[in-house]
Every structure is written in structure tokens, then in C-alpha cells.
Amino acid sequence: MKNNIETKFENNHNVHHDNSYFMEVNNGMTHEQWNAIICNDAFYDKKFYYGVKTTGIFCRPSCKSRPPKRQNVKIFNHPQQALDENFRPCKRCKPTDERLPSEEWVEQVASYIDSNYNQHLSLQTLAELFHGSPFHLQRTFKKVKGITPAEYIQDTRISKSMVFLLNEDRPIKEIAIAVGISNMSYYVTLFKQKTGFTPTEYRQLKNRIN
Numbered sequence: 001m002k003n004n005i006e007t008k009f010e011n012n013h014n015v016h017h018d019n020s021y022f023m024e025v026n027n028g029m030t031h032e033q034w035n036a037i038i039c040n041d042a043f044y045d046k047k048f049y050y051g052v053k054t055t056g057i058f059c060r061p062s063c064k065s066r067p068p069k070r071q072n073v074k075i076f077n078h079p080q081q082a083l084d085e086n087f088r089p090c091k092r093c094k095p096t097d098e099r100l101p102s103e104e105w106v107e108q109v110a111s112y113i114d115s116n117y118n119q120h121l122s123l124q125t126l127a128e129l130f131h132g133s134p135f136h137l138q139r140t141f142k143k144v145k146g147i148t149p150a151e152y153i154q155d156t157r158i159s160k161s162m163v164f165l166l167n168e169d170r171p172i173k174e175i176a177i178a179v180g181i182s183n184m185s186y187y188v189t190l191f192k193q194k195t196g197f198t199p200t201e202y203r204q205l206k207n208r209i210n
């Protein structure tokens, strides 16, 4: 049942009825797409995505979120187009295919390492924690950070231990354990490789400065 305004619109514009369903209504959106949005029609998932200008969030057609106002909708053919225009993926329908944008995902993993560097960490456990494959994590992390997760873990542990060495009088072996490295000779080798000093030499630097 058409309301008066729509009927008048079609009469004024001489729209052919058999085509009107597929014609654009606004912003590149067709009637077919608009219907998919308001009916949460999963058939259209991955065929298009829609952003809502007022919230800056974009969704799959099937999203159960509140139907947007028609004039605020912007249609995208691919999630990357929406991201490029600074729309954020909806937390409910996760239009980026369950995966966060790479940068955000890698930052989550990195910040987990930053606060859990003293725990046992492996590519496998990190991948499981952050719902990706080890292969994908390794490749994506390296692409975003320029180093692998393992290198990032090493760098984090060594730089934390540098702070401990300068500010605490604990034995070096204890400091190694405190940053998650139980093998003392591995710690000394890694420290020297990263900083050019042994932990003992590094500690002595402080005394020389003071």
C-alpha cells in the first residue's frame, strides 16, 4: 500500500512500476536494498553493506539493530569502502567478517603482550586468545608492526628488564624470571644481542652515570 506522497512522487516522475523496485531511492540505494535493510534479510549479507551517517557505524543487511532513517543510509559494496570513509564496523553484526581491521587486531595482541610479558607466550596461545590462526597472526603482525610477535615479545621483555636493572637491586636471574625468561644464559645472550651490553654491563652504566 503506497502512501499519497510516494504515489505523487511516482506520478510526477513518470516512474515505470516494473523498474521502480530496483531504482535508486537515495544515495545509490535501491528499493530492494532498503527492503533488505528493514527486513534484516540475511540473503543480502555480503552482497552489500550499509552505513548510518548519524552514528558512523556500518552493518550487514541482516543486522538486528534499530532500522535507520532512510536518508541517513549509505550503501557500500565492500566493508573496506565503509572503513575507508571512516565508518566503524557494528559490534553486533560484525560486518568485517568476524575479523577486526588488521591494525586494531594487532594492537590488541600487542597490548596483551605489553601487560603479560612475564607469562608464557607463544604464537599458538596468542592466536587462540585472539581468534585467528597462528599463520594469519604471524603474517598480519609482521605487516603492521614490521616485526614478528616473537620479536615483539623479546623486545618487550628486554626493555622491561632494562628498567628493572636500572631501578632495582634484585639479582639478574630474578629479573630474567620477572620478565618471563627462565633460562638465564638465553636471557644474557638475548640482552646482549638487543642492546649491545650484557645485563651486568648495563647495570654498571647506571653507576657510572650517578
Ligand SMILES: [Zn+2]
Residues within 6 Å of the ligand: 058, 059, 060, 063, 064, 065, 090, 091, 092, 093, 094
Ligand atoms: Zn550491525
